[in-house]
Amino acid sequence: MVMWGVGGGELRFGDLAGPRCPVVLTHGAGMDHRMFEAQARALHEAGHRVIVWDQAGHGGSSLAPGARFTSALALDCLIALLDHLGLDRPILVGHSLGGNLSQALVRRCPSRVSGLIVVDSAWNAGPLTALDRFLLKLAGPSLALVPASWLPGVMARASAVTPEGIAESEATFARMPKRVFLDVWRATVSFVDSDPGYRTPVPLGLIRGERDRTGNIASAMPRWARAEGVAEHVIPGAGHVVTLDAAEATTAAILEIINSWP
Template identity: 65%
Template sequence: MVTVARRLVRPGADIAFANTGSGARAVLLTHGAGLDHTMFDAQAAALTQHGYRTIVWDMRGHGQSTLAPGTRFTASDALDDLAALMDECQVDGPVLVGHSLGGNLTQAFVRAHADRVSGHIVVDSTWNAGSLTGRERLALRLAAPALALIPARVLPSQMARASAVTPHAIARAAAVFARMPKRTFLDVWRATVSFVAPEPGYHPTVPLGLVRGAQDRTGNIATAMPRWARAEGITEHVIRDAGHIVTWDAPDATSHALLQILSQWGLET
């Protein structure tokens, strides 16, 4: 397990992070909404063992990272935090790996700062720039109001069962989800939705890898990611017997997929 012992002071937040290894190739991993860096424990270990410099962090308001009283989670602040973290770590051209919200965040970062990264791997996240059906647009608009109706005492367990398929992963997810106040989670969810902005014809200018759990039924990921792969002419890595939190449902298979993508890009250490 990686310990995020270092701190980056940001406006309205303190960011907890770890910067492990000394390899020339860096991989920066960003977790999903309501989760924290521990969702990448197995992958960070595998990457470090294969010689990569590995950076993990807790987004503001998640895990060991704080939010100042009265400060609310926003997409723009999270993007600025990511840029500041890269500056703090003095990392040049890392591969960004993002899960769920982390994938939406890193897509937006790559869109704005492609010159700062050497590759991008999206894990169980929808396609920010992809077209949406009328039903998908409606689902996005209704998601936050629907979540607001769920009692806070049952929300973590419901989200965990929707996000993972193995008993161990469900239990682990429920415990982590329970640490975040419901109000903060709703702000995080609204930020997630705000990243989805269809932009026909946009193609990233850095290498792209796509990974998802075969049993992920959250949002439109199961349909959007295959469309995205076809649009970019790449093959998505679909992990058997895994749901949305693929890193906990199938840690070894997910680690293998990440290493395989990096190898295919010629980014071995």
């Protein structure tokens, strides 16, 4: 892993060389690059150049002094990382917040990306019901009421379903101060910008854990798949953090999607 200064903070990233199309793996809120260890290894073994990184304020990456995590900052960091590494139209794979961020980059700069795989993430442009909007507004204040010492455990049990997945998630969530996590959550929600007529202009793959109960993902992702005319890959017995709950099945789904594209 390498540390690189950007915007007054530091980003930690890893770059595994390979002759095939670069793949950028972006983790979810409160997690870090380690959630993609199995998938990064398999993609590299399949010949891809693989980039993993920690978003600002996550894992080994820091925020600039006095800075707060925002959706704009996250997007700027991802674009800066692509520029820094000179990546030519990589495939973006994003989980949860990472999926929202990857969708936002494709929406802003479609010519910079050759494919998008969204894993257990809300559909940024999807239509929202009145209940969806209410729950989005309620989630942040509800999380703010959870004591800081309880928050990692609460989030881990909401995110993973296997003992190993819960333990790994809780240990990772515990590394982030509550105030930063609440900023990250607000940023995640802010990526949702309904535009029902929008269609993803690059090849798209969708992956969801069968037991994901986060937000409206379980209902919205099937609608998204139908709207875009793509298959939804549902991982049996996995929760929101599919890469930890069902690493092999998730890896197989990612490889299957990439290998199905021209």
